Amino acid sequence: MTLRDIKRGWLRSLDIIGDIAVIEVKPEFDEIKHEIAEKILKEAKYIKVVVEKKSPVSGEHRVMDLEWLTGERRFTTIHREYGCIFKLDISKVYFTPRLSTERMRIARMVRAGEVIVNMFAGIGTYSIIIAKRALEKPSKIYSIDINPHAYNYALENVKINKVEDIVIPILGDAKEVITSRLMGVADRVLMPYPELALKYLEYAIMALKDSGGIIHAYDFIKYMKTEDPRNKMKERYEEKLKEFNVEYEILDIRRTGEVAPREYRMVIDIKILNKNGFKRF
Numbered sequence: 664m665t666l667r668d669i670k671r672g673w674l675r676s677l678d679i680i681g682d683i684a685v686i687e688v689k690p691e692f693d694e695i696k697h698e699i700a701e702k703i704l705k706e707a708k709y710i711k712v713v714v715e716k717k718s719p720v721s722g723e724h725r726v727m728d729l730e731w732l733t734g735e736r737r738f739t740t741i742h743r744e745y746g747c748i749f750k751l752d753i754s755k756v757y758f759t760p761r762l763s764t765e766r767m768r769i770a771r772m773v774r775a776g777e778v779i780v781n782m783f784a785g786i787g788t789y790s791i792i793i794a795k796r797a798l799e800k801p802s803k804i805y806s807i808d809i810n811p812h813a814y815n816y817a818l819e820n821v822k823i824n825k826v827e828d829i830v831i832p833i834l835g836d837a838k839e840v841i842t843s844r845l846m847g848v849a850d851r852v853l854m855p856y857p858e859l860a861l862k863y864l865e866y867a868i869m870a871l872k873d874s875g876g877i878i879h880a881y882d883f884i885k886y887m888k889t890e891d892p893r894n895k896m897k898e899r900y901e902e903k904l905k906e907f908n909v910e911y912e913i914l915d916i917r918r919t920g921e922v923a924p925r926e927y928r929m930v931i932d933i934k935i936l937n938k939n940g941f942k943r944f
């Protein structure tokens with residue numbers, strides 16, 4: 664039996680983070696979840712810990728409730744992505760391996776010398792991948808997060824990946840960090856937190872240079888059969904951009920994952936062309 668068979672038969676979801684398998688068991692197999700976990704350890708030798716995801720990510724720090732099922736007794740691991748190394752404790756910080764392609768897409772857009780503000784940086788995932796894998800090197804990536812555990816891991820990961828000269832982790836609320844020390848500095852702003860992106864869009868605009876720049880905002884879009892999720896995303900962001908009275912161009916709108924039936928995680932790439940008339944509310 665392969666890991667794929669185990670997933671197909673018994674699991675609602677399976678994510679591999681470093682050497683930890685994070686599983687959601689189909690409700691009808693809840694009673695045999697420990698046996699399923701043992702099978703996973705046996706079938707995939709590189710997995711050393713199996714944990715059950717007991718809740719969706721929640722709270723300000725976006726962490727999930729976990730139950731340890733089998734293997735080594737720990738929630739800490741080292742995850743590798745595109746040659747970058749990420750240390751983390753999956754019970755204390757947010758991390759998903761599902762956005763790796765999206766992280767690389769952003770990295771490939773970055774141009775030489777750019778200043779980037781990552782408003783919701785977690786353990787430094789996007790920032791470190793950009794610093795190490797962008798074809799042209801950015802000059803600085805300010806990586807803000809409000810979770811002290813995420814900030815501490817970001818500091819450590821920046822050192823492990825030897826990008827201390829580029830990535831600057833900052834602990835705090837993105838809104839306060841930007842208004843107090845990062846106004847008008849950025850060529851590009853990342854907003855990888857769907858629950859807060861629209862609400863904090865004005866701070867992303869504030870972080871951009873007077874000459875404008877690019878914002879990548881992530882959001883969840885629920886849609887009906889008759890609706891186009893890309894249009895819904897576009898309308899949601901255009902309404903705000905018009906309120907702010909900035910000149911803009913929508914460069915791209917993409918799906919970055921399906922989070923539930925008829926609900927996508929999406930990203931919109933917005934180019935702010937001119938913020939002279941920018942109005943805050």
Ligand SMILES: C[S@@+](CC[C@H](N)C(=O)[O-])C[C@H]1O[C@@H](n2cnc3c(N)ncnc32)[C@H](O)[C@@H]1O
Binds near residue numbers: 725757837
């Ligand atoms: C969905 S996670 C994304 C983390 C990271 N970008 C990644 O992809 O791994 C959102 C992150 O935003 C942080 N966060 C929540 N509210 C925040 C705020 N007001 N200012 C800065 N960070 C915040 C959380 O602690 C969490 O790490």
